[in-house]
Amino acid sequence: MHPPFPPLPQAAAPLFVVSPHLDDAVFSCGELLASRPGSIVCTVFCGEPALPQRTSWDQSAGHCDSSVAIRSRMAEDERALAIVGARAVRLSFLDSQYREGVSPPTVDIAHALMHAWLQHGGAPLIAPLGLYHADHILVGDACRLLARRQRLSHLVVYEEAPYRRMKHVASARLAALAREGCRCGPIDKEAGASLRRPGSANAKWRAVHAYRSQLRAFGDAHPYDLREPERYLHLVIDPPQRRRSSVPP
Secondary structure, X not given: OOOOOOOOOOOOOOOXXXXXXXXXXXXXXXXXXXXXXXXXXXXXXXXXXXOOOOOHHHHHOOOOOHHHHHHHHHHHHHHHHHHHOOEEEXXXXXXXXXXOOOOOOHHHHHHHHHHHHHXXXXXXXXXXXXXXXXXXXXXHHHHHHHHHHOOOOEEEEEOOOOHHHOOOHHHHHHHHHHHHOOEEEEOOHHHHHOOOOOOHHHHHHHXXXXXXXXXXXXXOOOOHHHXXXXXXXXXXXXXXXXXXXXXXX
């Protein structure tokens, strides 16, 4: 029989929320951020290519090239995080649309995240589950590696919008994590209610609309998934009986 899942971070305590891109944390955790003023949002893929690139996604968002896109998106992110009372930390890894098929090693992302997390006091860590998109999967893997190296027994993870709505994507990810030795379970309703304060939904909705270029690229000024309840899970990194022998040095 498994032990119960650990308690959630103390109410109102600032958090360290890991975001693959410049919008994922607010799209998926905006209410939580608005309920925890002073939280850090650490975005992984914020690097600007050395030479400007023209991608279909950036053009659909109204940007002429990658340099304009990165700078405009950072400005949007600043406005959004100010609305929910969060602070930005940004890492310099390149978004997949700029990498020409070459992904950074998971260990490099984990190391950079660990450095940023420790530098900001080691606040309770909130990580993406790692759904569908190659960048999201990389960041989810890196967060679990960070947790193992810091001997964290569990993480609170969020299901990323809009990928959480894709059929079988979340269930396939959870099955893969189970094969890896992770145990995942829902956060009960009472605990989940503690993740939101009055007015947080309104703050999230205003923050979502700060990402004007990304909403343009989605082709929908009011993405249907972003009004739905945020989804959080407990992720136990290793079963207790295996943990001592499986944590890497």
